[in-house]
Amino acid sequence: MRRRATAVTATAAAFSAVLAVAALAVPAAGAGQEDSGTEFWNIDVNHDRDYTVGVDATRKRLFSVSATVSDPSGVESVTYELWHGEERATADGVLVGPSRCLKLNEFTSYCEALVTADPNVNLRSNALAGVWTITPVATDGAGNVTRGNGSYLARIKRTTYMSQTVATPQPVTKGKNLTVKAQMTVASWEAHKNVPLIGHQVLLQYRKGTTGAFTTLKKIKTDRNGWATATVPATADGSYRYDFAGTSLTVATTGSADFVDVR
Template identity: 80%
Template sequence: MRRRTTVAVVTAAALSAALAVTILALPAAGAAGQDDSATAFWNIDVNHNLDYTVGVEAAKKRVFSVSATVSDPSGVKSVSYELWHGEERAKADGVMVGAAQCHKLNEFTSYCEALVTADPNVNLRSNALAGLWYMTPVAVDGAGDVTHGEGIYFARVERQTSLSQTVVTPDPVKKGRNITVKAQMTVASWEQKKNVPLIGHQVLLQYRKGTSGPFVTLKKLKTDRNGWATATVKATADGAYRYDFAGTSLTQPTTGSADYVDVK
């Protein structure tokens, strides 16, 4: 059985996103010791998400899909996907693996999809594991040769966030009077197995006049040491207020439930 690496093919969207994060050296096709007919990996997909992003709660495992179209002149026997966290595979501080089910498209090509489990109780015990994970697809072709795909493959594993129900006081309120808009921001702690306050992160206070139409941003503010966002604005007309969090490279975006205010 021979072991080989290949220059894999990625989608344009994946390449553009990945280059914004990191650039990895790619081996040249036909290099010494390699098989010129190496396996090719196409259309890599993680969680059916354009950003290859997976959100994981504090104490609940998350199962997500990883897939690719795989081709080889000898056909495709089996495929698996290995995700790892760290600067290099040999020193990875986190690993997830999924064995794929392959569906033959023709004599040489198969669509191979695996289910991978991210679990705070098993492979996500540290909050430091949030962020970029690299992925190595591994294929065995019909001749028994093993190919480790090397290229710009990645997934973003992020901590789930939440915003509490927005509360506006007083309600009802006279027009022109000040109202206070509050909500608490929390984030999954994989270490503590519970949600904890998300401190010092920017959220947007948004308002929608009446009962329909788009929300507009009124203020940008940061959450306090207990995760609370608190803003004071003047009541101008009946409408709804809410907070929105855009997320970060380590945390998921979220939008809180709106509170409707009656202005007299």
């Protein structure tokens, strides 16, 4: 059995219709060895354009990783390795998913795996949130093993939650001040519960009436208990909510709106 590495190439037009759900792969880093005939196309994570996976505080999360794989000897099997850290050899987190392959023709297969991210097993540290590198590993029909050397990324993030927005007092007289509050929490893989999200910016948004788009009124930072609190003058009947854009480590979320009757 030979082991070899190869760069991943761009997708072939012939398979674009078959693989419409797959996102375009990130360009490969470096050139493959000349004796490597295996190629990987369309690395896709969770069928998400940003390759993002959100994981709760206690519940395991299954997500998909897929690619189109081609080799002159055909494709026997494919496994996806996801690792966190500067280098694979010193990674502080590893996720592995064996795939099932759908044969497209004699040389090419579409291979998809379900990978498990579990705060109780392989995501026990909050420090594991962020960018993970994906290394596809393929065995061809002749038994040769190829490790993809492209820079393919998955973003595994901690989920966030926004409580129901509460605006007081209600009803309110036009021109009087409203106090609008909501609490943000974030999944802690270490504590196995949701904890306050402290010192993060959220947007207070307002929509006049019952339809139409929300507009941003203020930018607020959450306090030591995760609360966002803002004071605004009541102008007309409408809804208030808080919106969090997310970070490289946390998933975006939007809270439920509170409708205010202005008299």
